[in-house]
Amino acid sequence: MLALAGILLAVALGAMSPGPSFLFVARTSMAASRRSGLAAAAGMGVGGFAYAILALLGLKAVFAGFPWLYSLIKLGGGAYLVYIGIQMWRGAASPLADLPAADAVRNTRLRAFAMAAATQLSNPKTAVFYGSIFAALLPASPGPLFTILLPLAVFLIEIGWYSIVALLLSASAPRAAYMRAKSALDRTAGTVMGLLGVKLIAAADSGI
Numbered sequence: 001m002l003a004l005a006g007i008l009l010a011v012a013l014g015a016m017s018p019g020p021s022f023l024f025v026a027r028t029s030m031a032a033s034r035r036s037g038l039a040a041a042a043g044m045g046v047g048g049f050a051y052a053i054l055a056l057l058g059l060k061a062v063f064a065g066f067p068w069l070y071s072l073i074k075l076g077g078g079a080y081l082v083y084i085g086i087q088m089w090r091g092a093a094s095p096l097a098d099l100p101a102a103d104a105v106r107n108t109r110l111r112a113f114a115m116a117a118a119t120q121l122s123n124p125k126t127a128v129f130y131g132s133i134f135a136a137l138l139p140a141s142p143g144p145l146f147t148i149l150l151p152l153a154v155f156l157i158e159i160g161w162y163s164i165v166a167l168l169l170s171a172s173a174p175r176a177a178y179m180r181a182k183s184a185l186d187r188t189a190g191t192v193m194g195l196l197g198v199k200l201i202a203a204a205d206s207g208i
């Protein structure tokens with residue numbers, strides 16, 4: 001159980017370090033709504049859960065055995081981050097839409113959830129964390145209880161941290177500040193996303 005606690009601490013610290021996933025949840029919470037921000041937090045939880053399971057299944061060995069797969073993931077993930085960055089730039093100058101209809105709100109939440117999960121899965125920081133540090137901390141032969149508890153705990157930590165981010169940043173003061181500086185903030189976030197994507201693509205042929 002001590003091993004589990006150590007791994008979970010590493011997961012929490014990793015989740016709290018800023019990166020593309022943080023940017024996505026922060027922006028969704030400020031630009032869309034609290035509920036969309038929480039939907040995005042759930043997407044991050046699901047993405048982390050998927051990575052924890054992959055790691056338990058031997059993600060590191062898979063990457064070591066099939067280096068091209070690791071490169072492919074980096075290429076695809078990098079391209080996705082660049083795409084998100086461009087989308088942020090393109091929307092930067094337009095004001096936020098007026099209150100959308102109920103249908104649109106549902107769609108927005110679902111979209112926030114799906115895009116968050118995609119962001120978490122293609123996020124180089126997340127992939128590297130679960131593919132290396134996390135995998136290295138795993139016991140050589142984890143028992144069944146450990147194998148069940150670990151992905152669930154990872155899900156709770158990731159969704160928990162990003163829910164805190166969503167709740168804090170969807171409050172009226174951060175939202176108002178975001179509205180005032182929307183185009184500059186969107187361009188900055190878009191540039192950071194795009195650069196992280198380019199960095200990932202450039203490193204696609206390097207090893208684990």
Ligand SMILES: NC(=[NH2+])NCCC[C@H](N)C(=O)O
Nearest residue numbers: 014015017019020021022129
């Ligand atoms: N335990 C982790 N490393 N989770 C993924 C972290 C992603 C990182 N916090 C980001 O915002 O991009």
